[in-house]
Amino acid sequence: MKKKILAALLSLSLIGGGSVEAARYFMQYDAKGVKTPYGDNVKAGSYVQTADAKLYYEVYGQGEPILVLHGGGVGSPYELGKILDELKKKHRLIVMSTRGHGRSEIGHTPLTYKQKADDAVAVLNATVDEPVKILGFSDGAYTAYEIAALYPQYVERICAIGAGTLKAGYFSADSLNVDELEKIDSEFIAYEKSIMPEPERLQESYSKLMRFWSEMNVGEETFGAIKCPVLLITGDEDDHAPVITVLEAHQLIENSRLCVVPKAWHTAFLDNFDVTWTAIKQFINAPFETLTPSKKVEYNSRQES
Numbered sequence: 001m002k003k004k005i006l007a008a009l010l011s012l013s014l015i016g017g018g019s020v021e022a023a024r025y026f027m028q029y030d031a032k033g034v035k036t037p038y039g040d041n042v043k044a045g046s047y048v049q050t051a052d053a054k055l056y057y058e059v060y061g062q063g064e065p066i067l068v069l070h071g072g073g074v075g076s077p078y079e080l081g082k083i084l085d086e087l088k089k090k091h092r093l094i095v096m097s098t099r100g101h102g103r104s105e106i107g108h109t110p111l112t113y114k115q116k117a118d119d120a121v122a123v124l125n126a127t128v129d130e131p132v133k134i135l136g137f138s139d140g141a142y143t144a145y146e147i148a149a150l151y152p153q154y155v156e157r158i159c160a161i162g163a164g165t166l167k168a169g170y171f172s173a174d175s176l177n178v179d180e181l182e183k184i185d186s187e188f189i190a191y192e193k194s195i196m197p198e199p200e201r202l203q204e205s206y207s208k209l210m211r212f213w214s215e216m217n218v219g220e221e222t223f224g225a226i227k228c229p230v231l232l233i234t235g236d237e238d239d240h241a242p243v244i245t246v247l248e249a250h251q252l253i254e255n256s257r258l259c260v261v262p263k264a265w266h267t268a269f270l271d272n273f274d275v276t277w278t279a280i281k282q283f284i285n286a287p288f289e290t291l292t293p294s295k296k297v298e299y300n301s302r303q304e305s
Helices: 002-009 077-087 113-127 139-150 178-184 186-195 199-214 243-252 273-285
Strands: 045-049 054-060 064-069 091-097 132-137 155-161 230-235 256-261
Touching (some): 045 113, 064 113, 064 139, 077 132, 077 273, 091 113, 132 273, 178 186, 186 199, 230 243, 243 256, 256 273
Parallel strands (some): 064 132, 132 155, 155 230, 230 256
Antiparallel strands (some): 045 054, 054 091
């Protein structure tokens, strides 16, 4: 897994727009044409204080609210920029930088998904007074699951990209090292530190997150508690959340539907934007009463005529 992450970082290229002209981002080599510096657009930004961390978020557009939760590690809201550009045309977006990422503080307590869910709820309490749709990618999708399981009154539906069942040990606890990343892309690390409130803690943030992921088990207890409609999206070549794990999640979630994006990695929304966006748009805009569960068909089951 360590080699895969570093190999992906080697694919980085410069992006343009706003204050991110000199910055590079993990997984942003295909995010062409995104001009808004999501995650670093202070004109749209605000903060909310939790028990142990001040969290940063941005608000865009008008309409039904959507909470957006980016990926973890070297992820940022900008990675979802092409989707956000489309969504903000008809929706009000609450785009959050999760703790330890971008302008949000790291805090001093161990990471848990309940903590991440509580962080998101704090942002929602500061911005909306109705249940929201949630778009989550990778770590952000797992946070969305936890919000739906613990605080269902906040969630109307979830679009989850790259997040299936997860067993402890799948991710290595030591696979993000600042010194190694700096050798590969010094501009990326410099930019991260330039907007972090506590840049001296970047390695601590990476270490806490990878240790947390390496110990995570996400299965029936979480997925079985989710009652809102869920769209699961996965790339057919995803090695972070392999298709089989997303299919397992689909079988466990009561009201779910599944989209497998062809010739796409973990970042299906970058590798095959058209297919991914078509699925998201249809699900996000569908009348709630039409979001009935996909039929869960048993393996090789025969239907009675």
